[in-house]
Amino acid sequence: MGHRYREHVDHHGQRSAGAGADSRNSILALTSRDKINRRGLIVKISIVVPWLCAAGLLVAVVLLFHSNNQKDAELANVSESVHQVEKLRQAMKELETTSATQSNQLAELRNQQGELMRLRNESRQFREQLQQLTKEVQTAQSEALRVQAQAQAAQAQATQLAEAEKQRMAAVNAQAAYEARIKAVVDANLGLGTPQGQAAAACIGNLGQIEGAKQQWALENKKAATDTPTWDDIRPYLGRAAQALSCPAGGTYSINVLTAEPTCSIPGHAVPPR
Numbered sequence: 443m444g445h446r447y448r449e450h451v452d453h454h455g456q457r458s459a460g461a462g463a464d465s466r467n468s469i470l471a472l473t474s475r476d477k478i479n480r481r482g483l484i485v486k487i488s489i490v491v492p493w494l495c496a497a498g499l500l501v502a503v504v505l506l507f508h509s510n511n512q513k514d515a516e517l518a519n520v521s522e523s524v525h526q527v528e529k530l531r532q533a534m535k536e537l538e539t540t541s542a543t544q545s546n547q548l549a550e551l552r553n554q555q556g557e558l559m560r561l562r563n564e565s566r567q568f569r570e571q572l573q574q575l576t577k578e579v580q581t582a583q584s585e586a587l588r589v590q591a592q593a594q595a596a597q598a599q600a601t602q603l604a605e606a607e608k609q610r611m612a613a614v615n616a617q618a619a620y621e622a623r624i625k626a627v628v629d630a631n632l633g634l635g636t637p638q639g640q641a642a643a644a645c646i647g648n649l650g651q652i653e654g655a656k657q658q659w660a661l662e663n664k665k666a667a668t669d670t671p672t673w674d675d676i677r678p679y680l681g682r683a684a685q686a687l688s689c690p691a692g693g694t695y696s697i698n699v700l701t702a703e704p705t706c707s708i709p710g711h712a713v714p715p716r
């Protein structure tokens with residue numbers, strides 16, 4: 443278009459440089475040339491305008507398309523956002539539910555923990571009581587054992603005492619019986635009221651001394667029942683009695699074997715058997 447304008451200006455330059463007489467023709471020519479130019483211009487415009495319109499339309503279509511796309515994208519975005527919000531709400535709800543459940547579970551756990559503590563405490567108390575009882579039982583058992591041992595010892599002692607008493611009574615009875623027999627021997631010699639009777643009693647007493655010395659000698663020297671001691675053997679066991687050891691009636695003593703009683707040569711002067 444700029445080129446066309448320059449051309450036009452060139453015409454005017456020519457015209458101003460040309461002769462004045464031809465100015466009318468020039469104007470006519472100019473007019474006709476303008477007409478031609480205008481027609482060309484109209485033709486050009488008639489070609490250009492539709493293209494312009496088409497271009498504008500295209501741009502509009504493009505813009506519209508773009509806008510539509512944007513709208514669609516925005517719609518998608520909004521839909522996505524709504525979806526997200528819905529999801530968030532759902533998640534929130536779940537979270538609330540979970541939170542409530544958890545708080546319930548926590549309370550339950552706390553209760554269970556309290557119960558556990560209580561049970562543990564009870565268990566400890568029971569254990570202590572059990573230990574205490576076990577100790578008491580052990581003490582009672584050892585006490586019972588001690589008492590039982592004491593009772594057994596007392597029983598043994600009582601048995602021993604009873605046995606000793608029995609032996610003592612037996613010895614007492616034996617002695618009484620022996621003395622009774624000696625009295626019978628003395629009575630056979632006319633009794634203690636006569637010299638004969640007194641001599642018999644004294645002689646039986648001597649024979650008893652000799653028998654005692656014999657038994658002591660056998661015991662201390664570990665002699666057998668078949669051994670027979672001499673006067674020298676038994677003299678240490680007779681002590682002071684050894685000097686006055688003679689029969690008032692003039693009888694002679696025989697010591698005899700350990701299993702036999704000593705005897706006097708006077709008839710009736712004899713220790714009765716035990």
Ligand SMILES: [Zn+2]
Nearest residue numbers: 645689706711
């Ligand atoms: Zn005698």
